[in-house]
Amino acid sequence: MSHIISNISKEFNPDITHPLYLIRTSLFRKISTYAPQLKGRMMDFGCGLKPYASLFTVDEYIGVDYQAEGETYHQDKVDVFYDGKTLPFPDNYFDSIFSSEVFEHIFNLPEIMLELKRVLKPGGKILITCPFAFGEHEVPSDYARYTSFAIKHMFISNGFKVLAYEKTGGNIEAITQLRIVYWNLHILSFFKNIPVLRSVLRFFVFTTNNVMALILGKILPRRQDLYLNNVLLAEKQ
Numbered sequence: 151m152s153h154i155i156s157n158i159s160k161e162f163n164p165d166i167t168h169p170l171y172l173i174r175t176s177l178f179r180k181i182s183t184y185a186p187q188l189k190g191r192m193m194d195f196g197c198g199l200k201p202y203a204s205l206f207t208v209d210e211y212i213g214v215d216y217q218a219e220g221e222t223y224h225q226d227k228v229d230v231f232y233d234g235k236t237l238p239f240p241d242n243y244f245d246s247i248f249s250s251e252v253f254e255h256i257f258n259l260p261e262i263m264l265e266l267k268r269v270l271k272p273g274g275k276i277l278i279t280c281p282f283a284f285g286e287h288e289v290p291s292d293y294a295r296y297t298s299f300a301i302k303h304m305f306i307s308n309g310f311k312v313l314a315y316e317k318t319g320g321n322i323e324a325i326t327q328l329r330i331v332y333w334n335l336h337i338l339s340f341f342k343n344i345p346v347l348r349s350v351l352r353f354f355v356f357t358t359n360n361v362m363a364l365i366l367g368k369i370l371p372r373r374q375d376l377y378l379n380n381v382l383l384a385e386k387q
């Protein structure tokens with residue numbers, strides 16, 4: 151596991167001084183837990199930088215993505231681009247599918263769900279994550295947030311069996327993460343021309359809030375009616 155962790159970028163498995171520590175650390179842990187369930191030929195749908203690739207032990211890893219407005223990364227790791235409507239693969243082509251933080255960026259998700267089902271073999275598994283409590287990002291290509299009920303219904307109504315579902319974070323973590331993002335985007339930006347002071351403030355604000363979230367999360371009642379991410383593992387029937 152230490153070798154796998156070393157292959158994950160600090161942006162996606164950050165330390166406690168990072169502004170996205172709460173949301174990305176919990177995601178990393180959940181994806182690590184379920185990654186061994188995916189086997190054979192796997193599609194990473196909306197792969198981006200393939201940040202979690204080293205967590206999977208599969209026969210073939212194919213990254214698929216769509217060129218859209220608002221993307222903040224280079225797409226040099228994408229193996230196949232699709233047109234936003236039809237995946238360029240035959241029926242029952244993949245043994246498994248992984249998709250992390252992508253569903254909120256798909257305007258025509260009901261159509262794409264049919265495509266994901268089409269290219270997945272019967273009995274094949276799909277692992278997805280998508281945010282619940284997070285601000286707009288990669289604008290303007292940010293279209294939706296899904297509750298736990300909505301995301302499970304979406305898979306069940308499309309002929310999948312939900313094998314596992316979890317929420318990451320709870321009220322404390324979600325509120326704290328939103329506060330940190332607000333400070334990072336709208337307060338600390340005033341100090342962008344004073345690099346040293348800005349770095350000190352970033353360290354203080356991010357670390358203090360992350361530590362407090364960890365402490366309060368242990369002390370206060372655990373509630374998940376507000377949470378950070380959906381994590382779902384399903385099987386095509």
